[in-house]
Amino acid sequence: MSRQSNSYDRIYEIVRQIPKGKVATYGQVAELSNLAGKARVVGYALYRVDMKTSDIPWQRVVNAKGEVSLSPLRFGTDYLQRSLLEGEGISFNDAGKIDLRKYIWKP
């Protein structure tokens, strides 16, 4: 039955709404989830999600620098996330970052 707080379900719902070819920052997702200023909680929520089994596009959530963030524990999936995003039309620059001004999701 109960697994986590309702806030987490709200986060997942928001992330699922991110359209293909766009990305959102943790802070942005937090705001839309009624968790303004608690970007860390969003990161935790996504950390709890399975990358393979979940239907949540966790790869579309990036940090404020426009770079993909990964947990050291999940190390090894970096190439996967980048590949997925590139497959959606998002390009990375030399520094391995993406142009947030261009790809940021504006609900």
Added chain:
DNA sequence: AAAGTGACTGTTA
């Protein structure tokens, strides 16, 4: 129950 940990962010230097 207290302390530690973590997919973050904004400010300061």
Added chain:
DNA sequence: TTAACAGCCACTT
């Protein structure tokens, strides 16, 4: 421009 610090909340041990 990047680097370092503190603040923030929830989950784990």
